[in-house]
Amino acid sequence: MCYNSTYPNIATVMNSYFQLKSILLREERKKTMKTVGIIRKVDELGRVVLPVEMRRTLGIEERDPLEISMEGEMVILRKVQSNCAFCGGHKDLLEFNNKWVCCECRKEIMALDD
Numbered sequence: 001m002c003y004n005s006t007y008p009n010i011a012t013v014m015n016s017y018f019q020l021k022s023i024l025l026r027e028e029r030k031k032t033m034k035t036v037g038i039i040r041k042v043d044e045l046g047r048v049v050l051p052v053e054m055r056r057t058l059g060i061e062e063r064d065p066l067e068i069s070m071e072g073e074m075v076i077l078r079k080v081q082s083n084c085a086f087c088g089g090h091k092d093l094l095e096f097n098n099k100w101v102c103c104e105c106r107k108e109i110m111a112l113d114d
């Protein structure tokens, strides 16, 4: 078997494959995002209301922490899975001194004062 130097090597082929796959995934994501696109206006303080259907679908509740990041011209909101510093719970977390504290633990802490 002889190798012709005009054939691209496997690394070049794989690199092209991954570049193409990346482009196709990006285009697919754009299509998906357009089909669920809901237009909301930003208010004077920079706030946007997340549609209730999206919050329900993603399990985002009042006071849940969201990570805000950018990718090109997109603003990406991601639900942060934080835990209560005391019990590890996720329900109704509030931040205190860079630690999350759940509703139940806050009640117990308040009761310590009695």
Ligand SMILES: [Zn+2]
Binding pocket: 084, 085, 086, 087, 088, 089, 101, 102, 103, 104, 105, 106
């Ligand atoms: Zn807790």
